[in-house]
Structures are given as C-alpha cells and as structure tokens.
Amino acid sequence: MAYAEYFASRRDEQLNELNEWLKIPSISALSEHKKDILTAAEWLADTLNKAGLEHIEIHPTDGHPVVYADYLHAPGKPTLLLYGHYDVQPVDPLNLWTTPPFEPNIRDGKLYARGATDDKGQVFMHIKAVEAILSQEGALPVNLKVCIEGEEEIGSVHLTSFLEKHKDMLAADAVLVSDTSLLERGRPAICTGLRGLCSLEVDVTTASTDLHSGTYGGAVPNALHALVSLLASLHDDKGRVAVDGFYEGVPDLSPLMREEFAKQGLDEDKIREGLELSALYGEEGYSFVERVGARPTLELNGVYGGFQGEGTKTVIPKAAHAKITCRLVGDQNPQHVLDAIEAHLKSHIQPGAKVEVRQMEKAFALDIDPSNPFLQLAADAYGKVYGTRALFTKDGGSIPIMESFSRILKAPIVLMGFGLDDENLHAPDEHFNLENFDKGLLTIVEFLKSAGTV
Template sequence: MSYTAYFESRREEHLNELSEWLRIPSISALSAHKPDIQAAAEWLSKTLNQAGLEHVTIHPTGGHPVVYADYLHAPGKPTLLVYGHYDVQPVDPLNLWTTPPFEPNIRDGKLYARGATDDKGQVFLHIKALEAVLKTEGTLPVNVKLCIEGEEEIGSVHLTDFLEANKELLAADAVLVSDTSLLERGRPAICTGLRGLCSLEVDVTTAATDLHSGSYGGAVPNALHALVSLLTSLHDDKGRVAVEGFYEGVPELSPMMREEFAKQGLDEEKIRESLGLSALYGEEGYTFVERVGARPTLELNGVYGGFQGEGSKTVIPKEAHAKITCRLVGDQNPQKVLDAIEAHLKARIQPGAEVHVRQMEKAFAFNIDPSNEFLQLAADAYGKVYGTRALFTKDGGSIPIMESFSRILQAPVVLMGFGLDDENLHAPDEHFNLENFDKGLLTIVEYLKSL
C-alpha cells in the first residue's frame, strides 16, 4: 500500500485520534490544568509508541514535561529533530465559541477545537506521516527525533535549559517545526525570520501629591506633560526610532528577500480599507510587508495617568506611566536596546520630574538564510503537493525558542507550517482547515523522502 492510500483509508480514524487529544484541556497557563497537561503528554507518548517510534520518554522539567522519541536506523543519512508543543491557550471568553472548545467539531471542512491548529493538529501531522512511512515501507528514509514541549504558550520557560542539558540527545542536522501558517489558502510559505522582543515599563513622578491646577498650574512640572514629551522623542517625523544605537545589528534587506516580499503581491490599499484606516504609517522607505517582517519597531502599548473618570477634574498629576515593547530583527541585542532606551529617556527628562524604568522581557530574533538546502528542499516538497513552490517570508511575531534551537543545537530551523492566519489562533472558534490536514501529511512525507 502506498502512503497516499494509507492516509486515504485511515482519514476518519486519524481525525478521531486527533479529536481524542484535542479533548484534553492542556492549558499551560492555568495551574488547575496541570493534570491535563500530564494527560496530554501521556496521550502523546502512547501515540508515538503506537506509530512505531522508539525511546519514547516523558522528561520532567521544572514545569511541564517534554516528550521525546526517535527512530535512528538510517546510517549516513540526515537527522531531523521535529519540534512542537502540546499545550494550548486559555479559552475565554467561552460565550464566543460556537461549539465548546474541548469538544472537537467538524463544520464546512474545518476541525474546530482549542489546539486544532496551534499546535496539536500540526504536531499530529508529523506523527501520522512518520507512521505511514514506517507501516508502508518498514523504515524511515532519514533519522528522526521528536521534542514536543508543554510550555510554549507560556514562553517555553524551561525548554532552553532542557536543550542545554540534552545537546547530545537532541543533536540533529536540521530542526523541523510546524507551528506557522501558509501565506494564504493554496500558497505555502516558509518563514525565514521571526522578530525578537524586549519590553519595559516607564514611570514618571513629580510632586509628593497631585496638585490643584489653579493654585500650581504653570509653576510646577506635570508628570503627564513630562511623559508625553519623552515618548514623542522616541521617533522622528519619518517613523524611524530616534534612540541612539537602536539600529545596531539591523541588516539591510538583501535583493533576494526584497524579491520574495514582492512576490507575495500584498495589496496595501486592501489592508488599509480592511482596517478602517485613512492611511497606513511606518518607517519611510519600506513597504508594509518589509516593515512588518524585516524592520524593528518601538511601540507604545499603554499610556496612562491622572484623572480618567467621567467629567472634569482640574488636577496636575504627580505620576504618569507607559508600557513599551520593541520587535527586534537581525542581530539586535535586546539588552543593549533596553539600555539604550533607558539612557535616552533619562537624558531627556524634564527638570523637576524623575523617570524610572523597569526592564522586562528579552528575546533575540531568529533568522536563517533561505538558500539553505534544507529550506530549498522544503519549498520543493510544498510544490509537489500544493502545485506551487513555497515563498520565503519573514514573520513579524516572535517565537523566542526558535533562536535557542538554532544557537544551542547549531542546526538550521525549517518553519514548515500548515495553518492559515484566519484560523483564530488564541481566539474563540480556533480551527484547522482539513484541506491542509490532508496536504500537510503528504508534504511532510515528500520532504522526508527528498532528504
């Protein structure tokens, strides 16, 4: 039996199996679901064993466990490490789900459930692809290891330490990840970059108490004025970040990447209209796709202070606050970026006011050269199944653990996803298009064989 016939004859059985896993509410962020996390890991372990994989082990960590398995019977052939996660996001607000989040339901060719696309459904594709080749051919064309964690949705808190402690166990020629999306239906994409991240909170304080604006107005510093002045200084009038040293490590876009971005054919006017905007805005000299995927940002996520209730209160506030995040690219160092922003703010604070900065999250960007052979073969595998070769893209979001895999294991990371951007990841009515369930299985097998 061919692997294509194998998938066709067992499709209903496979979807029922996946639904079993999706019924387990493995929400990593909520301590009440710790038993469910363990149950999801045990379900995965059992399924990997049944698929024919070996050395299946549930490794405890300081938090939720990592599940490992392998099949190493192809001497002289490449070794792939498949990474994914079995934990899921919380489900609130429940009233916005059409059907309960942990009661999988198929409607209009889509499987609805929390975790259907992020990331249980996509991990499941790898298990069944490996099973199909093992059952139909008796062995795998390459060596395969799997590392599936239970903390991705809470920042992979313990995975970096696990990677450091198990370098030999996890050693591979490439890391294969399915936790991203196609460009759109029928248009596959391979992400070659994810932005890094850093964040900070800013507090500006002035007098010991709020002051009457009639008695003191015009004669004392106003915390809100001082903060707004600081925040305005962070960008120039062309949308560029004005912090000295901010762009250190930011690469210029290569002609190849500019061409790949252009191939996406993104309609900026359509985006503007869909967002209800009178105009798009960003760093001068770059397209929308380039700004989102390949340029760094400094964004204000929250600014607050003073009286915010109904009506008027003539007060000079004694404090004001801001929350700031930066998306980073290339070799930007998140610690250096935070230090540069803090120095910028402290050098520009108004007389009579004080600024206090709390540095918070720090994560490096992930980047890979799209000419890498493992990525080129992945693009070819998509082409054989989808009828169109994958484009190489960069994603504006952040998956910090990708940089850790690349750095610690010294292996290229192949982001070979099968989701779609409109599948409500992290939101009510999350779902997985079964067209990509079917094609994903075939694409993974084609990729294994191509190696």
C-alpha cells in the same frame, strides 16, 4: 498503497484520534490545569509509541514536562529533530465561542477547538506522517528525534535549560517545526526569519501626591505631560526610531531580499481597507512586508495614568506609566537596545519629573539561510502537493525558543507551517482548515522522503 489513498482511508479515524487530544484542556498559563498538561503529555507519549517511535520519555522540568522520542535506524542518513508544543492558550472570553473550545467540532471543512492549529493539529500531522511511512515502507528514510514541550504559550520558560542539558541527546542536522502559516490559502511559505523581542515598563513621577489643577496648574510638572513628551521623543516624523544606537546590527535590505518580499504580491490597499484605516503608517522608504518582516520596531503597548473614571476631575497626576515592546532584526542585541532606550528616556525627561525603567523580556532575532538544502527540499515538497513551490518569507513575530534551538544545537530551522492567519489562534473559535490537514500530511511525507537524500 499510495499515500493519498492511505490517508484518505484513515481520515475519519485520525481526526477522531486528534479530537481526543484536543479535548484535553492543556492550558499552561493556568495552574488549575497542571494535571491536564500531564494528561496531554501522556496522551502524546502513548500516540508516539503507537506510531512506532522508540525511547519515549516524559522528561520533567521545573515547569511542565517535555516529551521525547526517536527512531534512529538510518545509518549515514541525516537526523531531523521535530519540535512542537502540546500546551494551549486560555479560552477567554468563553461566550464568544460558537461551540465549546474543548469539544472539537467540524464546520464547513474546518476543525474548531482550542489547539486545533496552534499547535496540536500541526504536531499530530507529523506523527501520522511518520506512522504512515513506517506502515507503508517499514523504516524511515531519515533518523528522527521528537521534542514536544508544554510551555510554549508561556514563553518556553524551561526549554532553553533543557536544550543545554540534553544537547547531545537532541543533536540533529536540522530542526523541523510546524507552528507557522501559509501566506494564504493555496500559497505555502517557509519562514526564514523571525524578529527578536525586548520589552520594558516606564514609570514617570512628579510630586508626592496628585494636585488640584486650580491651585497648582501651570506651575508644577504634570506626570502625564512629561510622559507623553518623553514617548513622543522616541520616533522622528518619518517613523524612524530616534534612539541613539537602536539600529546597530540592523542589516540593509539587499535588492534580492526586496525582490523576494515583492514576490508575495501583498495588496496594501486591501490590508488598509480591511482594517478600516485611512492610511498605513511606518518607517519611511519601506513597504508593508518589509516593515513587518525585516525592520525593527518600537511600539507603545499601553499608556496610562491620572483619573480614569466617568466625568472630569481637575487633578494634576503625580504618576504616569507606559509599556513598550521592540521587535528586533538581524544582529540587534536586545540588551543593548534596552540600555539605549533607557539612556534615551533618562536624558530626555523634562525638568521636575523622574523616570524609572524596568527592563523585561529579551530575545534575539533568528535568520535562516534559504539556500540550505533542507529548506530547498521543503519548498519542493510543498510544490509537489500544493502545485506551487513555497516562497521564502520573513515573519514579523517572535518565537524566541527558535533562536535557542539554532544557537545551542547549531542546526538550521525548517519552519513548515500549515495554518492560516485567519484561523483565530489565541482567540475564540480557533480552527484548522482540513484542506491543509490533508495536504500537510502528504507534504510532510514528501519532505521526509526527500530529506533522506541530503
């Protein structure tokens, strides 16, 4: 039986099975769902067993468990490690969901539920693709290992130590991940770069108490004024970060890379109009896709202080605060970037004010060589099913654990996503387009079969 016919004949059965998993509220961020997390892991382990995988084990961590399985019966063939996650985001605000988040519902060819696209639906496709090959051909064309975690939505807190501890068990020639998106409907993409991340919080203080602006105004430092001036110093008038040393490790954009970005054919006017903006803004000399995919950023995420209530209050605030995150590229070192920003802030604070910096998250950027044979075969697999070969892109977001996989296992990452950017992942009415469920199953089968030739 051809695989298209195989999957078509089992579509309702498989979607019903996926719905069972989607009904489990495996929200990793909320402690009251700890039992649900374990239930979701047990469901996954049972489903992997039914699919024909072996050596299935639910590994405890200091947080939520990691589910492992393998099928190692292809001597001399490559070994792939499938990574994904079974935890999901919280569902608030609940009133904005058209149907309850843990009661899966199909409308207009889309499956609505929390976790439908991020990431249960995409992980499930891999399980069913493996099950199909074993059913149809009796063996896999590659060796396969599976590592599915329950903490991705809270930063994969314990997975890096798990990888270090079990790197021999998880050793592979490539890591296969489906937790990204197509460029748009019908246009597949393989991400070859993820930006790194670092963050910090800034507190500016002045007097020992808030002061009356009539008694002290114009004669003492104002914490809000000091903070606003300080934050304004972080960029120049061309959108470039003005922190000494910030751009160390940032690679120049080669003509070839700029050509690849241009192939995406992104309509900047459409983006601007869709966001109801009069103009886009960013580092001078770069297009939208270049700024998002290949350039670092320093963004203010929150600025607050002083009187926040209704009306006015003639007060000079004693404290003001800011939250800052940076997206990093190339060989930027997040610790170096944080130290450089802290030094800049301390050297630019206005007289009479004090600044305190708290360094927080740190994650390196990930770059993947698109010429790697596994990535080339993945692009071909998309081409056979979607009718257009996948483009190689760079993603502006960060999946910090991908860098850990690459560094610890010394294996290329193959980011074969089947979601769409408008599927409301992390938001109410999350959904998965079933067109990509159907095509994704076939694409994964094509890739696994071709990967056996490497």
